[in-house]
Amino acid sequence: MAAALEAKSALIPWLATVIGMLALYLLILLSTTVLFGLTVSLFNNVVSLQSRLAVILLLPTMAGIVGLLWLIFGWPNLSQGYRWFWMILFMFAAPGSLLASTTFRRAVDISAAMPGPGNAKSWPLRGWFMLMLSALLFSTVACSVFSTSLILKAYIGEDTPDALNRLMLISMFAASITLLPVVVFYVSKTDLFKRLSLFLVAVIVTGTMVISISPGVLAAIVYSAAQVMNVRDSVEARYMLTKTYAKEDFDTQVWGPVETVRNQPLVSAFPLFSFGDVLLLCPTSLINMGRKDWPEQSAYCALTQSSNAIRMPKRPDLQGMP
Incomplete structure (x- = not known):
């Protein structure tokens, strides 16, 4: 903060x-x-x-x-x-x-x-x-x-x-x-x-x-003010982290499958806190956590900068398509 x-x-x-x-x-x-x-x-x-x-x-x-x-x-x-x-x-x-x-x-x-x-x-x-x-x-x-x-x-x-x-x-x-x-x-x-x-x-x-x-x-x-200002956004997206982190820093049991794109880790996450250039990305497995659980669960999140996290476009789900 x-x-x-x-x-x-x-x-x-x-x-x-x-x-x-x-x-x-x-x-x-x-x-x-x-x-x-x-x-x-x-x-x-x-x-x-x-x-x-x-x-x-x-x-x-x-x-x-x-x-x-x-x-x-x-x-x-x-x-x-x-x-x-x-x-x-x-x-x-x-x-x-x-x-x-x-x-x-x-x-x-x-x-x-x-x-x-x-x-x-x-x-x-x-x-x-x-x-x-x-x-x-x-x-x-x-x-x-x-x-x-x-x-x-x-x-x-x-x-x-x-x-x-x-x-x-x-x-x-x-x-x-x-x-x-x-x-x-x-x-x-x-x-x-x-x-x-x-x-x-x-x-x-x-x-x-x-x-x-x-x-x-x-x-x-x-917490309510953060939701009103969209400081916290409960929408899942894919983020490519261009600095600081590598693929092996993310536990797949918590973060799910982690890809590597242009030698940078690509994770599925949502911003728990986004203010100025500070961005706290959390794994989508925690997206439904209540406020009382965050003091413990936020340790699994990745602290980075908005300028270092590129939100990738959504890919269509090709499963079930002819």
């Missing part, structure tokens, strides 16, 4: 792609933040109570996230029907538990009555308001699955019970802490500009914490 960084012209788009993939990851991660913010915003008509309501709503939301992820990790074979049962139960139980709070009931009465001030005690209005609240809480909890899936896909370690428990705790923490920026925004007793500034700082801190504690996330982001 150090040699590849000498290609200054390719470095800027590479960094832009990595930053873009990082931003996309944060958007997915912060989907719970957005939905939780929409939940608290239902009470914009009771600004004086919103700071307390943000904390009140935080508790059942975190409980729902922890419970859902506990079901996913603890009972991976649980049927979808049972999972939906518990999710729907949460959808109705969470708002029901909130009604035990006098502050919450008062806020519901005021917010539900705003569309029709003459019907402040209308049960249909309050019922419709509670249904919207339940749907947003349900969506907030359900979106925690997205951040969890990103963490699981990025993990490349051993699949052991201890690792599973660690990933479960990381996922619970990552999904729960993304609610923090909303609480910071509504609890802050300053002007709107400072509240927005604190919110953005909380988003950055939250995203940094989640990325830093999630194993393999940064590597997964770079």
Whole structure:
């Protein structure tokens, strides 16, 4: 990679792609933040109570996230029907538990009555308001699955019970802490500009914490950026290596048959890494390897320069032709 960084012209788009993939990851991660913010915003008509309501709503939301992820990790074979049962139960139980709070009931009465001030005690209005609240809480909890899936896909370690428990705790923490920026925004007793500034700082801190504690996330982001920029290309081709290597350097059990053309080795390979003039060619037998296998399998690849590797034209397959 150090040699590849000498290609200054390719470095800027590479960094832009990595930053873009990082931003996309944060958007997915912060989907719970957005939905939780929409939940608290239902009470914009009771600004004086919103700071307390943000904390009140935080508790059942975190409980729902922890419970859902506990079901996913603890009972991976649980049927979808049972999972939906518990999710729907949460959808109705969470708002029901909130009604035990006098502050919450008062806020519901005021917010539900705003569309029709003459019907402040209308049960249909309050019922419709509670249904919207339940749907947003349900969506907030359900979106925690997205951040969890990103963490699981990025993990490349051993699949052991201890690792599973660690990933479960990381996922619970990552999904729960993304609610923090909303609480910071509504609890802050300053002007709107400072509240927005604190919110953005909380988003950055939250995203940094989640990325830093999630194993393999940064590597997964770079790997995805490499695929977007075609730094990694999973297309097999024949390459003639004009310098450094000879036919006997390639093990036929890994590389397959190696020909000699104009006294140069001709191999079937694909570029695992191509950046600037740096080219890492790997045998086609490894083309379907996953990211978790490359730290070990990349030792079989040949490091060369793009200027020293000539991609040969494809030959037609004459087998079966008359």
